[in-house]
Amino acid sequence: MIVIKVLHSGPAGSAGQNRENIRQHNLSIIMNLLYKGGTLARSQLTSVTGLNRSTISDLVVELEELGIITQSEAVTSGGVGRPSLSVSPSDSIVAFAVNPEIDATTVAVVTLSGEIVDKRRYPTQIQPAAQEAAKIAGQLIKDLIKDLPAKTRIAGIGVAVPGQIRIDDGVVRLAPHLNWIEAPIAAMIQQETGLPTWVDNDATVSCMAERNFGSGRGASHCVYLFAGSGGIGGGVVVSGVQLRGAAGYGSELGHIQIFDSKKTDFSGLPGTLEALVKRDDLLEAFKLFGATDDELDVEIANTKDQKVIKLINNQLDNLGRGIGVLATIFNPQIVVLEGFLDSIFKFNKERLLASVHASSLSSAHDGLVVSSGELGTRAVLVGAAGLAFAPLISNPSGTEIYKLSKVSA
Amino acid sequence: MIVIKVLHSGPAGSAGQNRENIRQHNLSIIMNLLYKGGTLARSQLTSVTGLNRSTISDLVVELEELGIITQSEAVTSGGVGRPSLSVSPSDSIVAFAVNPEIDATTVAVVTLSGEIVDKRRYPTQIQPAAQEAAKIAGQLIKDLIKDLPAKTRIAGIGVAVPGQIRIDDGVVRLAPHLNWIEAPIAAMIQQETGLPTWVDNDATVSCMAERNFGSGRGASHCVYLFAGSGGIGGGVVVSGVQLRGAAGYGSELGHIQIFDSKKTDFSGLPGTLEALVKRDDLLEAFKLFGATDDELDVEIANTKDQKVIKLINNQLDNLGRGIGVLATIFNPQIVVLEGFLDSIFKFNKERLLASVHASSLSSAHDGLVVSSGELGTRAVLVGAAGLAFAPLISNPSGTEIYKLSKVSA
């Protein structure tokens, strides 16, 4: 049992704390632990939070009455003394995760414990307009609801979009690959479904998912790099908090300039990480146009072509430099790679690490772990659902949850 | 009057909140507001914190009894109704700021309201060893104490060192320009003076000073770049919190690689910001070896030499690219420049901004302010003192403050 003593770290916000806040805070702490940790014993909650046994009992009962957690009789024994009750997030609480991409829109049902229980993918010929994507998402959600148990309750909808998002009002300021400009996607989907909807950048939410449930579990400082057909996206966790920037447009890690090259990325900036580590270059080398990430992964793992190997090595060197820059800035415990970045990493880990070491101070990369993502394509969906769970977790007793009938057929 | 409603932002830490925490938290909130804001009316405290009038009264009385704040009869009127009492941080509480540099060690007396009331500078021929610097600091502190009013009380000592610091135990892991390696400077100074001592990186503490008292006042996201004879140092504030990294070695902004150049920085990395924007290059162009920052500043402002102008423009382009990379990553409200970086910025602001715009996404630099530091050489001292005030601010009722007699002569 690890007892974590948290001093008053972080910023002293300007808000005073009153009696209601204290209760809300403690309920939130427990929900947060259960969300990330899954099933925990009540005795664990006691020692981790530092709260009294009786207090934990009281709080857990309240959460149980709210229907967002369940208690089960002592699961395992193993130690002396009376066995502690197990507490789990309720499987009846779900959120819908929506991910519009160039060639398809995907919707998933994700439980409060971070599991994907169902999924629908709707392919499109060309990239859908925002209104169209909203309609598709609405229809898929209605389809998914038919297969859900009647007792299921819904926290809301989380949307992950490859672009720059104003999270305050859920408007996509610019999504270059989808060709969306100033698209109020949250309002559109909310209109279609009647459910509260939140939006954020796809890499940002994936980062959070890997941090909560994947390779970055427990890391206070984590850098996440994701690459697919839509360029390189990034997410950063600093002191346990997602980096968003003053206006919400931060952590665009694909667009940091690291070399003099004339090669430009999708946004027109030269010499950026995205310009120099390009998926299309690999596809061209393999003559594999339109391949999925999985197909590309297999191809990379098995290639013997010296020309291709040279290309991959070059990309590894460039990626390593980018990671080096990020390590120098953030000094993270872990850098998580996803998509084809992970494929080339697995092809030659030593080369990437050597490049990272060559382009950062030893203090920054000492003890740094570079790792593949654990969640793969699930990250973006689990992360998007997390957007919808966030209000419930931060204020369990004051957040509405909806019945299936809330969504009109 | 601005009423700030703070939702439960930030990370839900794992610590539960009990009755003692709530009181400590509220006392801390008030101290924090007073530290940053100087004198405030009690009515302002009420509206900003959201706490009840009677609660604020109670808290303020407790802080007054602790001797760390003072109340004065209604300073100004201006509105209808009974005038509110003014509350100020006590001027009798001070901290010592220590700044060891290559050519001198400086110690200042800084009040809780962020004012430097006295200062001593002790020049050295060559860079002092850590033990030597500690002895110098100890002697200067004893000298300074002689001139302080007898009622003065001391929060502690804050040390700002140009190098990589383990803040947990106050050990300088590496300070290249001072040639210190694994130097337990905090313990040494504590030994000399008997006062509790904290250490941190000089750019990091300067950043915090500019954020609390200077150009970056009120910014939630702030990037700070400082350059002197010891290369380029950086500090970043993210969501109001200083970025330190997992092990405390983050925000080494001078060492991010942005070009292919073979030019190396002091740490041996090629193509970094520090390698491409070099103070020594300017000194050489001016034939001004050993000049102070102020002398260099005047020289830059008045130069007509086309060759020098070309050099400055080149440095501005490189600096702009570095700032562009940082803007892309952090999306800050403000970038604050200090030292000769500020001098070349003032020489041609448009050129720097053009370079920033050319090397970042518009979403990242829209609304971005690039600004000169307000505090100048005071920043590092005010910031260092902040290290010693931090425990007092985060736990006013549980932190010891020392009488002058604590320091043996």
Place this chain on the structure above:
DNA sequence: GGTATTTGTTGCCTGTGACAACAATAGGGG
């Protein structure tokens, strides 16, 4: 000078977590 407005002060109330005592449930030893 009277009224409205704002703020400080005081006494009382309530909610929330701590604490202690007891009950329940496990393992270990003679």
Place this chain on the structure above:
DNA sequence: CCCCTATTGTTGTCACAGGCAACAAATACC
């Protein structure tokens, strides 16, 4: 097989901190 120890859940009581309302104080405005 019983007893002892260790751990956890439960219950009732307590203390503390902030909210609230009423009143007093001090200002501006008419």
